Amino acid sequence: MVRWGVGMKYFETLFKVNPLKVELDAPLVLQETAIIKDTVDDKILLRNIFVNVANQDIVAIAIKGTLKDIFGENVKYNGQDEFTYVYQDIICEPNTIFGNKISIDLPRDARKIEVVIEKVVLLDGTVWKSNPENIVTIQRQHEIEASDEFINSYDTNSILPIFYYVENDSCWQCTCGQVNKVSDEYCKHCSREKKYVKTKFTKESIAKEYQDFIYRKEHKEELQEKLVHKVFPDAKPEEMLEKPKQEVAYHKDSRLHTDGFQKYKHVIINITILLLAILAILIGVFLFNHSTVAKSRETIENITDLFGTQLNTDNLDENGWENKGDYELCDISGTVCTASITYSKKVQYVYWFSDDECNQTEYENFLDELSRVLEKQPQEDDTYDYRWEFDDYYVYGYKNPNNIICAIFCSVDEDDW
Numbered sequence: 001m002v003r004w005g006v007g008m009k010y011f012e013t014l015f016k017v018n019p020l021k022v023e024l025d026a027p028l029v030l031q032e033t034a035i036i037k038d039t040v041d042d043k044i045l046l047r048n049i050f051v052n053v054a055n056q057d058i059v060a061i062a063i064k065g066t067l068k069d070i071f072g073e074n075v076k077y078n079g080q081d082e083f084t085y086v087y088q089d090i091i092c093e094p095n096t097i098f099g100n101k102i103s104i105d106l107p108r109d110a111r112k113i114e115v116v117i118e119k120v121v122l123l124d125g126t127v128w129k130s131n132p133e134n135i136v137t138i139q140r141q142h143e144i145e146a147s148d149e150f151i152n153s154y155d156t157n158s159i160l161p162i163f164y165y166v167e168n169d170s171c172w173q174c175t176c177g178q179v180n181k182v183s184d185e186y187c188k189h190c191s192r193e194k195k196y197v198k199t200k201f202t203k204e205s206i207a208k209e210y211q212d213f214i215y216r217k218e219h220k221e222e223l224q225e226k227l228v229h230k231v232f233p234d235a236k237p238e239e240m241l242e243k244p245k246q247e248v249a250y251h252k253d254s255r256l257h258t259d260g261f262q263k264y265k266h267v268i269i270n271i272t273i274l275l276l277a278i279l280a281i282l283i284g285v286f287l288f289n290h291s292t293v294a295k296s297r298e299t300i301e302n303i304t305d306l307f308g309t310q311l312n313t314d315n316l317d318e319n320g321w322e323n324k325g326d327y328e329l330c331d332i333s334g335t336v337c338t339a340s341i342t343y344s345k346k347v348q349y350v351y352w353f354s355d356d357e358c359n360q361t362e363y364e365n366f367l368d369e370l371s372r373v374l375e376k377q378p379q380e381d382d383t384y385d386y387r388w389e390f391d392d393y394y395v396y397g398y399k400n401p402n403n404i405i406c407a408i409f410c411s412v413d414e415d416d417w
């Protein structure tokens with residue numbers, strides 16, 4: 001028995017049921033029926049809780065049912081065998097609960113009731129009437145056992161998943177709680193596809209994915225290292241992470257030789273003035289272009305823009321993405337060797353390698369072009385040569401000892417890995 005207080009009154013719940021019968025296509029769902037006792041006034045009261053699942057207000061509800069006493073014998077209501085009641089002059093808004101504050105007086109010996117919704121009047125005047133043929137028996141749905149963080153990353157639908165999927169001969173119940181006809185391919189409430197819900201929201205699949213999620217969270221660094229090994233199978237970890245110092249000539253070995261400097265001083269000064277003029281023009285052109293380029297590279301999804309639509313992350317499995325593919329990047333032909341995605345289906349890693357060896361000039365041109373595309377100058381990086389930093393992703397660029405250029409696109413949102 002549950003007790004709760006409202007002011008000085010005390011109510012005792014004598015009977016409570018969450019109906020397992022639902023009428024498909026009904027604008028209203030009966031969620032709970034209870035018989036309660038007002039112990040101060042010694043009254044027996046009925047309280048129903050409904051949910052408006054229509055897309056407009058409901059202004060009247062007619063219910064009916066049969067009342068029984070503690071022995072299971074029928075109890076008359078206002079002299080009639082059948083219990084009937086009309087909620088009218090009401091406003092029940094879409095997707096809201098209604099009825100929990102309305103108590104209906106019952107005969108003193110009523111202890112059990114089965115309520116069904118008979119008619120509903122919608123705001124536009126439409127009268128919905130029950131059709132017993134559409135009534136189906138549903139199953140009790142259990143809430144998903146997993147952290148909110150996991151659930152948020154598991155599915156991107158704006159209507160959050162709540163329950164495990166269940167089905168029977170006449171209906172299937174979505175993770176959002178909606179009851180759908182067995183023939184419905186998509187959920188009426190959240191539009192998730194039945195096939196998708198059926199495979200993704202079973203207790204077994206969630207348990208497996210959740211374990212995996214926890215494992216990945218706890219072993220983030222280890223997994224990251226494994227991923228790097230996939231790309232550099234032959235490298236020892238020290239070599240892999242060591243910065244190839246001799247390769248970092250970019251911007252660094254342009255020191256002027258001093259031999260004969262005095263002799264050609266005036267020539268050098270003239271050339272310098274000329275170069276400065278050219279530089280000023282280039283800066284002007286750059287600033288003009290820069291201001292007209294769309295500022296669209298704010299998220300890691302936009303990395304895919306660099307490779308075109310072929311870099312499709314739709315068909316990835318939990319192991320990430322192993323389809324090696326040819327992608328030209330900044331005018332150099334190359335291959336996407338490894339890529340993986342995060343839990344929320346964003347790009348986690350994309351490793352791109354040039355197909356051919358590149359000399360220093362080609363490498364520097366590549367870096368310049370990448371900077372232009374990313375609309376940003378790189379910083380020097382301790383592990384790789386250069387790093388372009390953005391709010392939610394990094395791009396790394398370097399040339400390995402075999403003169404292969406590598407670009408790595410990497411999400412920085414580690415909570416999402």
Ligand SMILES: [Zn+2]
Nearest residue numbers: 174176187190
């Ligand atoms: Zn749904």
